[in-house]
Amino acid sequence: MCRYRETDAYRRAVVVAMQRIPFFRPLTDSPAVRKELLADFEALLVHGGYVRGPEVTCFEKQLSSRMGGAVTVSVGNGTDALLAAFMALGLKRGDEVIVPSFTYPAATEMLLLLGITPVLVDVCEDTFNLDPGLLTDALSEKTRAIVPVHLFGLCAEMEPILAFARKHDLFVVEDAAQSLGAVYAFSDGTRQQAALMGDVGCTSFFPTKNLGGLGDGGAVFARDAGLAAKVRSLVNHGQGGRRHEHEQTGFNSRLDTVQAIALLRFLPDLEKHLACRRTLAGRYECGLCDCDGLVLPEMAPGHTFNQYAVRVLDNRRDELGACLAENGIDTMVYYPLGNHQQKAYTSRIRKGSAMPCTENLTRSLISLPIFPGLAEREQDRIIRTIRKFFSGK
Ligand SMILES: *Cc1c(COP(=O)(O)O)cnc(C)c1O
Numbered sequence: 001m002c003r004y005r006e007t008d009a010y011r012r013a014v015v016v017a018m019q020r021i022p023f024f025r026p027l028t029d030s031p032a033v034r035k036e037l038l039a040d041f042e043a044l045l046v047h048g049g050y051v052r053g054p055e056v057t058c059f060e061k062q063l064s065s066r067m068g069g070a071v072t073v074s075v076g077n078g079t080d081a082l083l084a085a086f087m088a089l090g091l092k093r094g095d096e097v098i099v100p101s102f103t104y105p106a107a108t109e110m111l112l113l114l115g116i117t118p119v120l121v122d123v124c125e126d127t128f129n130l131d132p133g134l135l136t137d138a139l140s141e142k143t144r145a146i147v148p149v150h151l152f153g154l155c156a157e158m159e160p161i162l163a164f165a166r167k168h169d170l171f172v173v174e175d176a177a178q179s180l181g182a183v184y185a186f187s188d189g190t191r192q193q194a195a196l197m198g199d200v201g202c203t204s205f206f207p208t209k210n211l212g213g214l215g216d217g218g219a220v221f222a223r224d225a226g227l228a229a230k231v232r233s234l235v236n237h238g239q240g241g242r243r244h245e246h247e248q249t250g251f252n253s254r255l256d257t258v259q260a261i262a263l264l265r266f267l268p269d270l271e272k273h274l275a276c277r278r279t280l281a282g283r284y285e286c287g288l289c290d291c292d293g294l295v296l297p298e299m300a301p302g303h304t305f306n307q308y309a310v311r312v313l314d315n316r317r318d319e320l321g322a323c324l325a326e327n328g329i330d331t332m333v334y335y336p337l338g339n340h341q342q343k344a345y346t347s348r349i350r351k352g353s354a355m356p357c358t359e360n361l362t363r364s365l366i367s368l369p370i371f372p373g374l375a376e377r378e379q380d381r382i383i384r385t386i387r388k389f390f391s392g393k
Contacts, residue, residue, distance in 0.1 A: 016328035021378045023330040040261045053257030070221040071228035075235050076253035078177040078204025078218035083110040085173045085200040088230040096142040100130040101338035102358040103149040108339045119352040120340045132160035138352025145171035150179035150194045153306035172198030180210040181274045183302030195221045217259040273372040277305040287383035291390040308370040327385045332367045
């Protein structure tokens, strides 16, 4: 007879499964949130405006007001936001665009789709963001734009990037997919939000982002109303003011009404959720700062901590990940490869610099659970488990 259920191993596995701390838990885990959403969806089922419903316009207005009045075009996802931005700026085959190698490769991928050459550069070891000191060497006569990515919720060093772009007449397209609400401070004391500093800013409403929906979604922000109008037309098959009159070759990428409804519910809580991420980051810092063998991210002002990624020294990253997994704690490796190491792109990109930091980070970074709704007692268990790992007890 099978006595497996009476073994210690089985009992341990059950305990671990019951106390599992996921890497991310959606807001819809809350019955109160579900109840509100269901009432809104009921209304959608009645009015039936599933595409371009009134909630989409309403969401764009509210988001625009949250973003200091920037013109806001909602789209189907953050990747399409980048594609539309590149197209609207008139970037074309043969052009070069500077992109950091250490990031999710959406920008690189969209550039390649357009026949544009991504020129990949290394990042800073401590911020994980594009190293502005490498721009000069990456520049060529074909360079038309820079895509600073505000990785993990922290703004890239925009001041030198914008100055470089101005000097060399380059567009700046911000990839703010992970950093909606992040703030950058210029040396003269002025502050500006991620996605509003360059010519065009792109963000994503993928469920795990700072403002996450119930599926795919994204938005483009532009200072220039004409550019925004071009984006709006591009993501609606190139139609301008009039239906069935196609003024340019575009594509189809609109925010679903279902997503707009969810995002309208979540947007008013964005500030609260960002504060929550920062509080959790502060608690990680307090709990882990004396662990030899760990390098924690700086609690930089304006950082929104979409991810809490720590550097594990001495090649022990995977060992730490395995230890946390054994204890029912989920982690992620962002990113195991730089864009320049991806098989799909290697032959078509240009390397604008050597990549020591990117390659080092692919081997040493691990991301710990951080999301609004992560309980203190859960986080304390994560901290205890990590401390135990490093103290060898
Ligand atoms: C998520 C993400 C994207 C793409 O957004 P999607 O909505 O998933 O298409 C682009 N860039 C970065 C850095 C991202 O993290």
